[in-house]
Amino acid sequence: MKIDIQPIISGIADRIDVGCDIETPPEAAPDDVEFTSAAHVSGSLSGDVRSMFLKCDISVGYKTHCARCFCDVEGVFETDILKPVALKGVLEDEEDDEYLIAEKAALDLYIPVMDAVILEFPMRVICRDDCRGLCSKCGKDLNEGDCGCDTREIDPRLEVLRQLLVDYENDKDGGENENTDKKQSGG
Numbered sequence: 001m002k003i004d005i006q007p008i009i010s011g012i013a014d015r016i017d018v019g020c021d022i023e024t025p026p027e028a029a030p031d032d033v034e035f036t037s038a039a040h041v042s043g044s045l046s047g048d049v050r051s052m053f054l055k056c057d058i059s060v061g062y063k064t065h066c067a068r069c070f071c072d073v074e075g076v077f078e079t080d081i082l083k084p085v086a087l088k089g090v091l092e093d094e095e096d097d098e099y100l101i102a103e104k105a106a107l108d109l110y111i112p113v114m115d116a117v118i119l120e121f122p123m124r125v126i127c128r129d130d131c132r133g134l135c136s137k138c139g140k141d142l143n144e145g146d147c148g149c150d151t152r153e154i155d156p157r158l159e160v161l162r163q164l165l166v167d168y169e170n171d172k173d174g175g176e177n178e179n180t181d182k183k184q185s186g187g
């Protein structure tokens, strides 16, 4: 999708409205994310030939999985582009990411829009703020209720003591059983 910026270059206009849908190919989506709509772009390009500025909002539908409980999550991701625009050949350093470069009186929005979406898309999406995730022991979805597992974090130093206590309890139980057997056999 290219915006014709000729009206600004020739000084006829100091603002061009931008409103378009940009296709979101599956291969452009981040890992484990599927775009469910085109990226809707709306805003404006304003200024004059020496100093142009693109300001637009972007929204795109997506589907992914909750990072805690792995359930399906669908939503609309919103971001924006706020960047100065320069004509090709004007800047000393055209690799400068601060600027968007317009070629031949046209500004191609595909790469700037996809960059904005992919760079800003959250690394972890959760289904809701208080999602409790899955039990680290049995894997049960804790949003559906407690599983009863003891998932308290145990200090490794205390774990040694705890294990000694368990061994001791086991020995004691064994000993008691032996005694009981003897008593029974003795009559």
Ligand SMILES: [Zn+2]
Pocket (backbone or CB within 6 Å): 066, 067, 068, 069, 070, 071, 126, 127, 128, 131, 132, 133
């Ligand atoms: Zn969740």
Ligand SMILES: [Zn+2]
Pocket (backbone or CB within 6 Å): 135, 136, 137, 138, 139, 140, 147, 148, 149
């Ligand atoms: Zn559990």
